[in-house]
Amino acid sequence: MGDDRSLGWRDALLPLLMLVVAVLEAVAYGPPRLPLVLAVEALACALLVPRRRWPLVVAPASILLLLGLSRVGPAVDDLAAPVLVMVLASFSLGRWLLDLRGLVALVPCYLLTVLGVERADGAPADVTDVVFVAALLIPPYVFGRVMRTLAERSARLAEQAELLSRLQATVRDDAIAAERARIARELHDVLAHSISAMVVQASAGEELVRRDPDRAATAMAQVAETGRRALAETGRLLSLVRDDHDELGLDPDPGLDRLEELLDQFRRSGLEVDADVEGPVLELPAGIDLSAYRIVQEALTNALKYSSDRRVRLRVRRSVRSLVIEAENRGRPGPSTGSGLGLVGMTERVSVFGGRIEHEFTRDGRFRLEVVLPVETADV
Structure with missing residues (x-):
């Protein structure tokens, strides 16, 4: 320095x-x-x-x-x-x-x-001369020493701030990489399920092609539809995978069909959840369904950690073109102590499907989160 x-x-x-x-x-x-x-x-x-x-x-x-x-x-x-x-x-x-x-x-x-x-x-x-010269030379020297000490301290703080910034960037990058790996594992399972379904449907169509051509055509149409979905999931998977050393997850992939189970789990943890579900949320493409579940899970986790009154209002609604997830809770007064990595993970999930995420603190001190996932593009 x-x-x-x-x-x-x-x-x-x-x-x-x-x-x-x-x-x-x-x-x-x-x-x-x-x-x-x-x-x-x-x-x-x-x-x-x-x-x-x-x-x-x-x-x-x-x-x-x-x-x-x-x-x-x-x-x-x-x-x-x-x-x-x-x-x-x-x-x-x-x-x-x-x-x-x-x-x-x-x-x-x-x-x-x-x-x-x-x-x-x-x-x-005499004494006045001694005091005069001392007042002339000593205070500027002392002030110079103080200025040097402050400058050195400022330089150290700047170095520490830069180091902290780099560390935060590293943690953020690690969190993004971990979330991408998790999404890739989950999409891998979705893709494996789609391919298995294609194999079963193709085998059934092969047996029916001579005996019942109409049913065989229906089976082939289902194969084509499943293949299109699998192709979309494959593109998302390839855009996320960065290496070939991932371990595959063995647990079943959750979806919004397990939403009530998830809400009960958080209620037992002490979080008061006011949930409102609109539309056919159980008829979603597998990748959207899985990501929606994870986003709701993370939103409730944030509310449990940081809500001042342990209450959250959750709304999930399905339209023809999109799935909208909204969560709102009262934040704690003062600066946030969270790392922000949960929002990083949600942002990664939303970006995979070309969706939109917005979050803000309202004037009355409430934290509001809105996620929009396009549904029609998920089946292409």
Whole structure:
């Protein structure tokens, strides 16, 4: 974690402004040897341009150079511009050095400044001179150290935020991959069932082709219909499978015919479910039926985890062209503590069938989910 020490025009901006102030002040003050005074102040300002790259060299050199003003003209405390330059030099020792070498370099500068004030006045230095020089050099150094600490902390937080972002992306990608693998296994079972049905229907048609041509034609039509469905499921399966190391699931694939069983399961877990089912939801293509069940299952799981009153309103309705699943529950106050992976899984399922998913928090603090799965394209 290092600072960018390359020089730019911003490094010269502040010393240049200080030089302008110094020139205006010196011209107005009119000290003897004005050109020499201006030259000393200009050199002191120029030394601070590379203060970020070589602070241990240029900052003390700038302070010591200004202390020489008392030999050619006004004392350090007679003008304001040299004080500003010394403040910037002290700040640079604290801001741009990693360790305490800046403090070590500041101590002799402090002592020499106190002696310089004494020689300019022609009287011994007293407590006020010591306090004045300390107030001139120490606070800027401390402020520089604080600025460096804050900058380092900010850089660490930025690195941690970037690392966390990468970790979240990795977790999200893993969740998507796991959900795709799960969907692929389930669609594999649907596809295997369709092919088995085709084999049985084709065998029956073969036996009936001579004895009962009409029934044989009906069997062949069923084979063609099942084949079209299997072809659609095959396309979805191939779009999901990313490797050949998946293990096949052995449990029967659930569908909306087991919806009541699913609702009872969540009710026993303490979730109050207000369910409303409209239309022939039991007459769905196998892939849509399975995904609809999983989406309802995930929606109820989210409600059980995050609903503030353990209540959810579920609506499943079937139209000619689509199946719509809606779930609504009251969210918990404050920021969400969920990972969002459940929504990732639902989004993956919906995208397989070219559907649509929307979710939002309403103004009254309720979480609303709507999933639309096209039904007519599932049979093509």
